[in-house]
Amino acid sequence: MPARSLxxxxxxxxxxxxxxxxxxxxxxxPLGPSEAEVRANVAGEASADAALAHVVSGSDVEVEExxxxxxxxxxAFFDVDNTMVQGASIIHFxxxxxxxxxxxxxxxxxxxxxxxxxxxxxxxxxxDVASGREKALSFVxxxxxxxxxxxxxxxxxxxxxxxxxxxxxxxxxMHLDAGQQVWLVTATPVELAQVIAQRLGLTxxxxxxxxxxxxxxxxxxxxxxxxxxxxxxxxxxxAVREGLDLRRCTAYSDSHNDxxxxxxxxxxxxxxxxxxxxxxxxxxxxxxxxxxxxxxAAKIGVPTALVLGAAGGALAAVVARRREHAA
Numbered sequence: 001m002p003a004r005s006l007x008x009x010x011x012x013x014x015x016x017x018x019x020x021x022x023x024x025x026x027x028x029x030p031l032g033p034s035e036a037e038v039r040a041n042v043a044g045e046a047s048a049d050a051a052l053a054h055v056v057s058g059s060d061v062e063v064e065e066x067x068x069x070x071x072x073x074x075x076a077f078f079d080v081d082n083t084m085v086q087g088a089s090i091i092h093f094x095x096x097x098x099x100x101x102x103x104x105x106x107x108x109x110x111x112x113x114x115x116x117x118x119x120x121x122x123x124x125x126x127x128d129v130a131s132g133r134e135k136a137l138s139f140v141x142x143x144x145x146x147x148x149x150x151x152x153x154x155x156x157x158x159x160x161x162x163x164x165x166x167x168x169x170x171x172x173x174m175h176l177d178a179g180q181q182v183w184l185v186t187a188t189p190v191e192l193a194q195v196i197a198q199r200l201g202l203t204x205x206x207x208x209x210x211x212x213x214x215x216x217x218x219x220x221x222x223x224x225x226x227x228x229x230x231x232x233x234x235x236x237x238x239a240v241r242e243g244l245d246l247r248r249c250t251a252y253s254d255s256h257n258d259x260x261x262x263x264x265x266x267x268x269x270x271x272x273x274x275x276x277x278x279x280x281x282x283x284x285x286x287x288x289x290x291x292x293x294x295x296x297a298a299k300i301g302v303p304t305a306l307v308l309g310a311a312g313g314a315l316a317a318v319v320a321r322r323r324e325h326a327a
Contacts, residue, residue: 036224043223044233046209050190051183051234052241055204068179073245075203076175077235077261078168079253080186080196083271086163089188089196096155103139141219145191145212152195160196167291168271171252172202181242185235185251185261187227206234232260256280 033041081088097103140148175182181203186193190207197205209222226234239246247266251258256276262268270281270288281288 037229039224040228040230041223041233043209043221043226043230044206044235045237046222047190047206047226047230047234048237048241050209051194051204051206051238054190054194068177071179073243074178074248075181075183075239075242075244075250076172077183077185077206077249077251077265078172079231079251079255079258079261079271080184080188080193082254083252084165084168084172084184084200085160085196086165089160089186089192092159092163093152093155093188093192096159097139097151100151102151138219140189140210140217142216144216146215148189148191148217149195152192156192156195156199161199164200165272165291167289168252169200171269171271171289172200175250176201181244183235183238185226185231187225190226206231206238228257229260231258232264235261235264253277262286 078084081090085092094103172182183203184193184197184205184207186205186207188196188207190205190209193205193207197203206226208224208226211218211220211222224230235249235251236246238244239249246264249265250267250269251262251265252269252271253262254270254272254274254277256274259277259280262270268281268284268286270277270286272290272292273281273288278288280286
């Protein structure tokens, strides 16, 4: 079976993905993984490949690196929607696209309504996920990958930049100051997620990968939307490629849907959690931070997660310097 091409031009061997190609009859061993699990696995692998390819492609750009000892086996993974960005990033980007006549107002309303339902119930229906996938793919089909990146940069500067949670951004910076990698992990298209990561000075982003050929989107996904189990697969795949020790890594999210990712790492932190995640975090002893209110927990300077996540002397030195300056 021929290899597929990711947006960054990397060939992607389909392997298990062969059972999920559109228009093909589905066969699977009832004792093996479900179709949804296979899609999630393929999506995670593709996301890790695309994320690292983007980092490599940008490595020839000269950036003045701070004199910080690197912590090579620890990293932080941040969900985006309502964790790093206030509200849903895809809605913010959709607003910008609608203003540019790329989307109909009715599409924007539909996106917004599904987000409202998700925020109220804390759950996404399979019909909503499928509908969102179809609309997103119909929009990008035939368009160039470079065009989406350009639009993403414009819309980030116009709309998204003002929606970043300062508290979460500060947590990400603490991990960077400790010499750790910091990755976004989101269902948002990887091209848009990478724009957010680049603007925030983060290491990179894991996001949904849409198939492309010759620099243009085909209208098909590689695997599925990066969601739920897909995020956990992406983080695990990236950890293998980067030599990360997941026991020393930290993950942040607001949603109970991200429990697979949160459970994968040594330290999990609930940020602006929905009701189900808040309850689970309490039961498991996970740290909770809510930047939507003036609660005392949101004002603590250095989170327990960061202290536990960095076992070397690099973090201790950084924290000590910060305290000296504050004194």
